Amino acid sequence: MYNETVARLTYRALLGRRRAILLSILPGLLILIAIAVRAIGGADDRVTEEVLGGFGLAAMVPLIGVIAGTGAIAPEIDDGSIVYLLSKPLPRRTIILTKLWVAIAVTMLFTTVPVLLAGMIMNGNSQQIAGAYTLAAAVASIAYSAVFLLLGTVSRNAVVFGLIYSLIWETLFGSIVSGARTLSVQQWSLSLAERVAADGTGVTSDVALPTAVILLAAVTVAGTWYAIRRLTVLTVAADD
């Protein structure tokens, strides 16, 4: 179910050269903002929520999820080098599960650490805000990785569709149509954060906790299952 070599290759593809820079721009920016906020305004719970929720969870986590999730498999399918992996005596299930594991690990590393750090810098985890958002980022990392890994096996435009989901569906439609918020990984993970954070903070979600947990699990499992299914029937075509 887990293969060292596949994992090593995927880590290298994800963290090698320019991708690692792209991945660390956002966390770096979050920490810079956190330092600036603390230096200018001192500890303030509402601003902490604004930064961690508005920048961290709404922008940073999905974008890193897109880069890591699609980057774990899409480039290999795109340039056809996946055949070298497929021709090895490895179940394709193992390939997907290993890549999913790596994508989750990378997304979590690049999201939870900076969120926790930024939260600590801004208000020293008062009212459990930093902890709550860190948990939300961790849970969202798992779901995003599964969804975007699936996208990578389904479409050649995986990055675009991933960004359409995270930018247009979650951000634009989520702010206009409240119904769209029920179907958003961000809101599901926020409902866990709501539980952790102290009462009366601005950490709220539109989705009830049991629903959110069930939906998160369902999306992760179904996404992974279908990604395995897609890879088992994959034919490598050279066009475009």
Place this chain on the structure above:
Amino acid sequence: MTIPRQTADARIHDIGYRRYEGARLGARYARYSLFVHSLRGAFGLGRPARSKVLPWGLFAVMALPAVIMVAVASTTGTDELLIDHTRYALSMEPIVVLFLAMAAPQLVSLDLRYKTMPLYFSRPITRADYVTAKFAALVGALFLFTGLPLTISYVGGLLAELGFADQTTGYLQGLVATAVLSVLYAGIALLVASFTPRRGFGVAAVIAVLTIPGFAVYPLQALMETQDSEGAIGWFGLFSPASLVDGIQAAFLGGTTGFPAGVQPTTLQGIASLLAVAGLVALCLALLLRRYRKAGI
């Protein structure tokens, strides 16, 4: 190998090759062709059907609010549109950015990936011509993409008799704001896309560069609001493309900003925004020219 001796009856046969004697259209025509080809490519024209899905799908999403706005205004009988013309493109910013992220790598990354650059430069065009043609095409595509919905709502507004003078000034101001946005966004997107031959990477990079500053600026502006230093909100607006355009349209084109607490920028901040946009566009073009200095690439 022995060299065959020249004999008296040796001759080169005329096998019918012909010289080109038609009109030579020159660099200007090559530039124009490159512009038209790129402009069409941005909308997927002249490409397979599945390349047309995303640009036209995004355009439909972009134009939909304009149609709805007009329908609402004409049934309720108000003479105010829901979204100001000057803020229309900004309020649909994610769509605009996605369109650019599809179009910019299409224009430049593919030329790098398939190594067609030497072919371009074997025509009578220079790298300045190439950069200007691509830049003009992307600006044009973006202007059409954002300007046509405005035109739809303007024409619809006139048909719904919303007041000719109001609508026309609003529409013209909206076009100017759209033009500023197009030039700035196209410059940044083209520069970012020109650095990678891989389309997927280009798409992600364009979106990241265009949206992340906005995500970073807004919480800082919100922080300034809690600190009661509202003058600083406008200055922070200088640090992201969206808030730059927002500041300009609010300062000079009679719009209102989407800044926290609805703070309006001062004239000084407006001028600074204009200068920043001009500087950024000039910088992008200069860097693009530098990028294509090496012919081999």
